[in-house]
Amino acid sequence: MLNAENITVRYGEKTVLDQVSFSVDSGEWWMVAGPNGAGKSTLLSAVTRGVPCAGRITLLGRDVSSYRPEELARQVGMLEQNHAAGYAFTVEEVVALGRYAHRTGFLRRGDAEGEDKVRQALALTGLQELARRSVLTLSGGEMQRVFLAQVLAQDPRLLLLDEPANHLDLIYQKQLFSLIGDWLKTPGRAVISVVHDLALARRYGTHALLLRQGKTVSDGRTAEVFTPQNLQTAYGMDVFAWMQGLYAAWQQ
Amino acid sequence: MIRKLVTLLLCAAMLGGCLPAALAESVDFTDMMNRPIHLDGPVDRIVALTAADCEILYALGAGDKLVGRGEYCDYPAEVLDKPVVKSGAETNLEEVLALNPQVVLMGTMAQTAEQVEALENAGVKVIVSDAQNLAGVYDAIAMIGTVTGKNNEADGLILKMQETFANIAAQAEKTGKTVYFEVSPLQWGLWAAGKGTFMDELAEICGLENAFADVQGWGAVSAESVLERDPDFIVTTSMYWGEGPTPVEEILSRDGWGVLKAVKNGAVFNADSNAITRPGPRLMEAVQALYEFISAPAALEPAA
Amino acid sequence: MKKQDGFPWYGWIAGLAAVLLTMLLCVCSGSAQLAAGETLSVIARAIGGLPVEDGLYKSIILSIRLPRVLSAALSGAALALCGGAMQGLLRNPLADGSTLGVSSGGALGAALAIVLGISIPGLPLAASTGMAMLFSFGSLVMILSLAYAMDRSLATSTIILIGVIFSMLASSLLSLLITFSGEKLRSITFWTMGSLSGRNYTHVLILLGGLAVFGTVLVSQGREMNAFAVGEENARHVGVPVRRVKLRVMIAASALIGMCVSVGGSIGFVGLIVPHMVRLVTGPNHRRMLPVTMFAGAVFLMLTDLLARTVLSPIELPIGVVTSMIGAVVFVSIFYHSRKGGKSAC
Numbered sequence: 001m002l003n004a005e006n007i008t009v010r011y012g013e014k015t016v017l018d019q020v021s022f023s024v025d026s027g028e029w030w031m032v033a034g035p036n037g038a039g040k041s042t043l044l045s046a047v048t049r050g051v052p053c054a055g056r057i058t059l060l061g062r063d064v065s066s067y068r069p070e071e072l073a074r075q076v077g078m079l080e081q082n083h084a085a086g087y088a089f090t091v092e093e094v095v096a097l098g099r100y101a102h103r104t105g106f107l108r109r110g111d112a113e114g115e116d117k118v119r120q121a122l123a124l125t126g127l128q129e130l131a132r133r134s135v136l137t138l139s140g141g142e143m144q145r146v147f148l149a150q151v152l153a154q155d156p157r158l159l160l161l162d163e164p165a166n167h168l169d170l171i172y173q174k175q176l177f178s179l180i181g182d183w184l185k186t187p188g189r190a191v192i193s194v195v196h197d198l199a200l201a202r203r204y205g206t207h208a209l210l211l212r213q214g215k216t217v218s219d220g221r222t223a224e225v226f227t228p229q230n231l232q233t234a235y236g237m238d239v240f241a242w243m244q245g246l247y248a249a250w251q252q
Numbered sequence: 253m254i255r256k257l258v259t260l261l262l263c264a265a266m267l268g269g270c271l272p273a274a275l276a277e278s279v280d281f282t283d284m285m286n287r288p289i290h291l292d293g294p295v296d297r298i299v300a301l302t303a304a305d306c307e308i309l310y311a312l313g314a315g316d317k318l319v320g321r322g323e324y325c326d327y328p329a330e331v332l333d334k335p336v337v338k339s340g341a342e343t344n345l346e347e348v349l350a351l352n353p354q355v356v357l358m359g360t361m362a363q364t365a366e367q368v369e370a371l372e373n374a375g376v377k378v379i380v381s382d383a384q385n386l387a388g389v390y391d392a393i394a395m396i397g398t399v400t401g402k403n404n405e406a407d408g409l410i411l412k413m414q415e416t417f418a419n420i421a422a423q424a425e426k427t428g429k430t431v432y433f434e435v436s437p438l439q440w441g442l443w444a445a446g447k448g449t450f451m452d453e454l455a456e457i458c459g460l461e462n463a464f465a466d467v468q469g470w471g472a473v474s475a476e477s478v479l480e481r482d483p484d485f486i487v488t489t490s491m492y493w494g495e496g497p498t499p500v501e502e503i504l505s506r507d508g509w510g511v512l513k514a515v516k517n518g519a520v521f522n523a524d525s526n527a528i529t530r531p532g533p534r535l536m537e538a539v540q541a542l543y544e545f546i547s548a549p550a551a552l553e554p555a556a
Numbered sequence: 557m558k559k560q561d562g563f564p565w566y567g568w569i570a571g572l573a574a575v576l577l578t579m580l581l582c583v584c585s586g587s588a589q590l591a592a593g594e595t596l597s598v599i600a601r602a603i604g605g606l607p608v609e610d611g612l613y614k615s616i617i618l619s620i621r622l623p624r625v626l627s628a629a630l631s632g633a634a635l636a637l638c639g640g641a642m643q644g645l646l647r648n649p650l651a652d653g654s655t656l657g658v659s660s661g662g663a664l665g666a667a668l669a670i671v672l673g674i675s676i677p678g679l680p681l682a683a684s685t686g687m688a689m690l691f692s693f694g695s696l697v698m699i700l701s702l703a704y705a706m707d708r709s710l711a712t713s714t715i716i717l718i719g720v721i722f723s724m725l726a727s728s729l730l731s732l733l734i735t736f737s738g739e740k741l742r743s744i745t746f747w748t749m750g751s752l753s754g755r756n757y758t759h760v761l762i763l764l765g766g767l768a769v770f771g772t773v774l775v776s777q778g779r780e781m782n783a784f785a786v787g788e789e790n791a792r793h794v795g796v797p798v799r800r801v802k803l804r805v806m807i808a809a810s811a812l813i814g815m816c817v818s819v820g821g822s823i824g825f826v827g828l829i830v831p832h833m834v835r836l837v838t839g840p841n842h843r844r845m846l847p848v849t850m851f852a853g854a855v856f857l858m859l860t861d862l863l864a865r866t867v868l869s870p871i872e873l874p875i876g877v878v879t880s881m882i883g884a885v886v887f888v889s890i891f892y893h894s895r896k897g898g899k900s901a902c
Contacts, residue, residue, distance in 0.1 A: 073795025085786045086647040087840035101795030438754035440746045476616045477870035480588035507756050508619020
């Protein structure tokens with residue numbers, strides 16, 4: 001579905017991503033991991049053309065740079081890390097923005113299934129009760145769910161998540177990950193998410209991309225990527241021992 | 253205030269001793285801000301910042317005593333040959349002092365107390381002229397006559413002005429006709445001359461009533477209030493820039509102004525802005541021009 | 557209710573009715589005391605296309621008050637709409653032609669055209685209007701690029717600060733121009749405070765044309781502006797062509813502001829006050845908010861102008877004095893609440 005070859009992103013003198021390549025097929029859930037400054041979020045921005053990059057990214061066989069913004073938005077949805085809405089929009093209004101790219105026809109009024117999609121997205125994220133609330137009154141976790149609902153309403157084939165568990169308490173983390181898992185069951189869909197929590201990455205990801213300072217440490221199936229050696233290389237510490245120590249505490 | 257005056261007097265006295273005694277007779281008077289002034293005698297080097305004071309100096313035949321002029325002084329033509337200094341809010345003291353005047357004549361409008369003090373500390377007498385009405389103009393002329401030693405000429409000029417005005421006033425019938433003085437054109441929002449302006453006084457001399465006598469000083473007025481008052485005469489002080497319609501043509505062509513008596517009768521007059529606004533001897537010309545205009549046959553036709 | 561997130565047809569009718577009623581009130585009142593009955597009959601005959609008897613009433617009502625009231629309505633609608641649009645686009649409730657310095661830039665352009673004697677034969681006011689539009693756009697581009705360069709998030713205070721500084725620069729250049737041009741530009745008050753005195757039907761036509769073209773563009777971008785108002789990055793992710801929309805809105809808003817400035821000088825804060833008030837009623841959804849803002853702006857400026865020309869009759873107040881006084885209060889209130897509420901307004 002998505003094929004990235006030799007992506008290189010530079011901010012001035014600084015090379016943030018250096019010759020990163022990977023390939024995502026439908027049904028796959030890619031976890032992008034690595035220490036801070038590894039270029040994880042930049043990678044997502046490159047896919048949505050938020051930053052100019054060298055290399056070649058193709059989506060469904062077409063170069064992403066040939067997509068018009070609406071076209072791209074129908075295929076790729078993105079859940080950002082930080083949310084700060086200006087003005088007192090209602091939850092429903094913000095979620096409905098996800099349908100922007102799907103409007104067609106005269107004055108872009110037509111969107112037959114738009115209302116259903118919005119309602120479903122609100123239901124899936126448990127926001128029906130809050131639908132008429134102003135987004136300015138919401139907590140960080142609620143905001144995260146609002147934008148998750150928005151991207152679900154957007155109904156893309158490729159879902160990009162930038163640290164989706166941020167702001168969420170454990171209950172919603174669990175709900176979020178199983179929700180994405182269910183979402184992925186529909187054929188022709190794929191997910192790429194940036195995560196810090198390697199336990200979550202290991203549990204839910206089918207594939208992983210491990211980065212360090214803009215370079216690929218390893219990519220492929222999660223079991224093959226998250227090896228003690230690779231993690232040692234990426235983080236410069238014995239991640240395996242650390243994680244095992246953490247979980248050992250629970251078994252006593 | 254008193255201490256300041258004493259200081260000023262002391263300074264003046266000390267410096268006075270250094271100045272060459274041009275003419276023996278010393279004079280004491282108060283200027284138009286009621287500041288006491290002492291001169292050892294008529295002076296020879298004057299900087300005048302306001303246009304009206306320049307005109308008065310020349311009218312008194314004392315133009316040769318002028319060593320510097322404010323930037324807006326442009327009458328009579330000879331004055332243009334004199335060195336120029338900035339005036340008003342931009343008055344530059346160094347520029348003034350470089351001309352080495354004995355006296356600086358200035359208006360009250362923009363000069364600050366600090367500027368006056370600085371000049372006096374530098375040994376230059378500051379004399380303020382501040383004419384708000386015709387009587388004030390006579391005072392200014394008499395004062396400048398004293399300063400320049402042209403007392404007789406000043407008395408003559410004042411008499412001439414008084415006679416001119418009296419003659420016109422005697423000829424003019426009080427017909428109750430009204431006049432509207434427009435000092436800012438429609439494009440930038442109308443402004444009218446109201447009560448307490450020179451124009452108001454000139455109107456009275458000509459036997460006219462100011463249509464905006466209920467406005468104090470200058471005021472932005474609405475177009476519809478002009479139409480409602482329907483003045484018999486319109487006098488504009490706008491200048492013509494040599495392009496587009498003249499100020500008179502512009503007024504005659506205004507939408508909806510066709511109903512006005514003044515417009516129907518062609519009783520719209522473009523006054524010489526400088527003559528009619530400066531408190532100097534050319535007010536005689538201004539009033540004569542105005543009177544001639546209102547007594548012209550066209551303007552005298554009764555309104556329909 | 558759920559389906560109707562746009563502006564319904566009856567909304568347009570109601571808005572238009574409110575504007576027309578206000579217009580009637582404003583045409584019937586002024587410094588000249590005219591009989592209401594006679595005034596109404598003149599208006600009725602004029603609307604009905606019947607001949608109106610020449611005279612004071614016809615002159616005052618049809619030649620002076622009506623074009624002035626129409627200019628006020630159209631300027632008000634345009635300025636309020638531009639303010640609302642820019643506040644959405646920049647996600648900044650304090651953005652407005654006057655706070656960003658766009659009006660000052662436009663005034664400088666218009667004044668420059670007058671001083672240099674630029675004119676297009678046969679089209680009165682075309683040159684100064686064109687220059688005002690050009691300079692407004694240039695100012696907006698300059699202010700925004702500078703703001704972007706300093707602070708990519710375009711924080712409320714950064715952009716307002718730059719706007720204020722730019723505004724001061726443009727005003728001082730204007731003062732310089734006025735100093736050097738003698739009496740040609742005459743009153744600095746006109747350019748800094750604005751005036752609708754003496755506006756005629758040519759001015760009305762300019763504004764009407766501008767509002768028809770650029771106003772339509774702005775109102776049609778309600779959905780996009782909603783996305784921008786939530787966040788520019790988010791707008792990009794849902795598929796809004798952000799660069800194109802931004803350019804479109806910036807051109808339309810600055811052109812419209814330029815036209816208003818060339819007709820009535822810089823009437824400040826209209827674009828700040830009206831959208832703020834409207835948002836309190838309609839909420840921030842631009843598809844409702846922008847049309848309502850347009851109507852409310854028309855009503856607001858007509859009433860403000862009425863106040864300016866009647867309260868000290870026969871003296872007129874500069875209209876900008878009235879709008880700026882109200883605007884300052886609203887500005888402080890928005891700023892206070894946005895600071896106090898933390899995340900609330902910006």
